[in-house]
Amino acid sequence: MAQKLTLKKIAQELKVSISTVSKALRDSHEISVETRTKIQEYAKQYNFKPNNIALSLKNQKTKKIGVIIPEIVHHFFATVISGVERVANEKGYQVIICLSGESFDKEVVNMDMLANGSIDGFVMSLSKETMERQDFHHLREVTNQGMPIVMFDRVADDIACDKIIIDDVEAANKATDFLLRKNRRNLGLISTPDYVNVGRLRTQGFKEALMKRGYEIDESAILKVEDIENCGDKIKDFLMTGNYDGLLAVNELFAVTASKALQGMGRKVPDDVAIVAFTDGMLSKYASPTLTTIGQKGEEMGGLAAAKLIQKLESDHQEDETYETVIVKTSLIERESTP
Amino acid sequence: MAQKLTLKKIAQELKVSISTVSKALRDSHEISVETRTKIQEYAKQYNFKPNNIALSLKNQKTKKIGVIIPEIVHHFFATVISGVERVANEKGYQVIICLSGESFDKEVVNMDMLANGSIDGFVMSLSKETMERQDFHHLREVTNQGMPIVMFDRVADDIACDKIIIDDVEAANKATDFLLRKNRRNLGLISTPDYVNVGRLRTQGFKEALMKRGYEIDESAILKVEDIENCGDKIKDFLMTGNYDGLLAVNELFAVTASKALQGMGRKVPDDVAIVAFTDGMLSKYASPTLTTIGQKGEEMGGLAAAKLIQKLESDHQEDETYETVIVKTSLIERESTP
DNA sequence: CAAAACACCGAAAACGTTTTCGTAGAATTA
DNA sequence: TAATTCTACGAAAACGTTTTCGGTGTTTTG
Structure with missing residues (x-):
């Protein structure tokens, strides 16, 4: 239970001043080699480490x-x-x-x-x-x-x-384009409310990719999920109403939830519906089927x-x-x- | 860029001493109501917050x-x-x-x-x-x-x-017993090396459950995975050599890896092989099929x-x-x- | 041999608090 | 009115460092 060693205690023990101890430990030439080594050895033996709090206060960092x-x-x-x-x-x-x-x-x-x-x-x-x-x-x-x-x-x-x-817009854009190149034409997006900026931006990228190719945008093909914990039912409803052949999800949780819902409805992933998700995490790597994702690094x-x-x-x-x-x-x- | 406010600055500004400021802010009766409110209002206006580092040094916590x-x-x-x-x-x-x-x-x-x-x-x-x-x-x-x-x-x-x-032993014991009660007789365990104590203890629990029922223990039915990142091949080999109808895994990653390997081999989960995993995380909830787990809380x-x-x-x-x-x-x- | 230089060390301030103690003047008591 | 108690405040120490400055005593210089 030896209480923490301080400069003061070393100084008392070795009958020198606090400043001498401090300087000796920083190898100052102001202190004679003799005293220096004596202090350094003592410090080493008793495992002295300067107090972080004191340093912080002194250095203002x-x-x-x-x-x-x-x-x-x-x-x-x-x-x-x-x-x-x-x-x-x-x-x-x-x-x-x-x-x-x-x-x-x-x-x-x-x-x-x-x-x-x-x-x-x-x-x-x-x-x-x-x-x-x-x-x-x-x-x-x-x-x-x-x-x-x-x-x-x-x-x-x-x-x-x-x-x-x-670059959320760009990434969503590319992902959407990827789905379009796979000949998916009826795309759905599962996103978050617009005040979450990544949700807003990814939605924007999704729309831009469609517009670039001259497709019109169907707002009902965009689901905005508020409550991430209980997203299952909302996503299921969403998938029932639209007949999507491609899905973009703004996170892997939405994606895997959708994937399972689809398979439960008898639709095959990726044959009937292709899925791309943001966030390359554990779920994407281990879901069945594994998910194509946009890595966020x-x-x-x-x-x-x-x-x-x-x-x-x-x-x-x-x-x-x-x-x-x-x-x-x-x-x-x-x-x-x-x- | 107003530099951080300190007691000293307040004291200078209000032409009182540092101790007066400190006491006033802690509502000490030693300070007249007049001075007290003056100081408190000033502190509030300029949003004074005492410096944590100084407090730590003073209080030694x-x-x-x-x-x-x-x-x-x-x-x-x-x-x-x-x-x-x-x-x-x-x-x-x-x-x-x-x-x-x-x-x-x-x-x-x-x-x-x-x-x-x-x-x-x-x-x-x-x-x-x-x-x-x-x-x-x-x-x-x-x-x-x-x-x-x-x-x-x-x-x-x-x-x-x-x-x-x-209680790793007990939990593994119960999980193993659970598999046995489901009429699985040829059980395999996917664990970690023994120096990881949870691996050792769970292995112990697994063995105890078998012994309790009088089954003999086949050491080849216990796989100890060292490298968690590249466990795929080892697990696949393990599953090829033994004809298991029940598996216990010490974490969900091993479990889902095994599950996928089995399905790749044409074996059905849970019909052909039942799986129980430790660690109730994301993977267990979203894998296909979802995994029966031991929640670690x-x-x-x-x-x-x-x-x-x-x-x-x-x-x-x-x-x-x-x-x-x-x-x-x-x-x-x-x-x-x-x- | 006096003056300058140097080697070695300690005192003290600073960082921002809290708290104990001291003390001036005012108010109360006898 | 003199002695006492309050009231209201300030000085200073403490927490553990680093660093500047000053001051010994010894050695070198001219």
Whole structure:
């Protein structure tokens, strides 16, 4: 139960001053070789490690970055965290994670807590509720204090900060085009409400691909699912009413739910209905049939976000008022759900 | 870009002392109502929030708990984090997450970093490499400093700390018995190497169930998969050589891989082969057929771990040298993979 | 041999809080 | 009116570092 060793205790023990100990441990030439080695050996023997909190207070930086995401049980967010953590650790940073649980209030509370000295900067993706309200005062408050934010995936367009996104419009466009090239003509889209920007953008890409080829857009062929947990019935109804031969889903959960519903209705995937999904996660790889997906590269996005943030943190703190939006290329991963 | 407000700045601005400001903000009766409200209003207007680092240094506690897990992209661990985070936030704590990536060295480095003042206590699950080496010096170092640890799932038996586990032996026992009751007689087990304690214990439970009924144990009916990423071929070979009518898998990934392999071989699940898996995650719910699983209740385990840790942290710090091992009950969730 | 240079170390400030203690003046008591 | 108690505030220490500055005593220089 030996209490934590401090400079002061070493100093007392060795009958020198605190400053001498500090300097000796940093190999300062101000201290004689004799004293230096004596102190260093003592420190090593008793495994001295400087207290992080004291260092943070002194240096006015914590070497920690805060991550705020809606949920961690979503595979995409988990991969992002993984990427953030990897890059952060490489550069000597640690990661503090808070979950908003898709709630605006929790997002605000968590940001407030972290912003008071706990971290040097944020990596975050907005909660659904925040997207719906379009209330970004908490983000502004933080940036006004000079604390950098890097947003990813679910971003606020009118906040000045770095952003890491995928080109949702383009990706949906390509995916839709892919289905059209497979001679599917009666396409359906399973999306989220428009206030979730990825839902809106992917819908836009879907429509653009159809328009580009001169097809008209049937709004009834677009389903917007609000409640992701209990999406089964809505999706089933949707599939019953339209006679689709191709489906685009904005996440793999919708896709696999649709796939199972279709098979339950006696329709074959991919022969009768081809399916493409966003989010290349576990489900896509292991569903039956496996799903053709658009890979979102969460790991890469997380890594980029962390790298960007740390670069900002360590740039000589002159107001580097240029903000970048990095668009991560997606890739279509073909599997069994498309012919 | 208004720099962060401090007590000192408020004091200067309002021409009082720092201590007066501090007391006023904590509503001390030592300060006249007049001065008090003046200071409080000023603080509110400019949104003063005390600096967490300074508080941590002063109070010698950070109100943060460190979580070290092997991977975050595994659904089980993600649910645990979710539970930890929920309980921690309820009690005013924040969560710092580090990933060991199943590496001993990274586990040690991360623990060392966190232990130097960054957090008040640990919630953790050991890396595979640590389990293999049985080297727990880093854990001892931490506990010797008086910093509490709560371990879950992959625990070190001979470290004195609180533990949250499921009764792996019992659960495997019950699952095996379940298969036997379904009149499956030729059972196979897909497990991990024995140094992963959950693998060892589940194997033990499997064997016990067989012995209890007087069946003899065929070691060739037990596959131990080392490399979880590329388990496909090994599992396929295993299924080719034995003519199993029932399978127990120690995680859902093995189970769904086996399920697909079997179907590829023309064997029907569950008619020809029934399958039960540990870990009730996404795959089990959405695979075809859906999998009967043993729910590990990660959320609950995480919540319990956090609660236990915080209780320890806030107990009057007298050496509360009693350690508890909580066994979380599992439940068998029947789905399509068993008849 | 006096002056300058140098080697070695300690005191103290700073980071932002909280808290204990001291103290001035005002109000109360005897 | 003198002694006492309050009221309202400030000074300073403490948490554990790093770093600047100053000050010894010894060695080198002219």
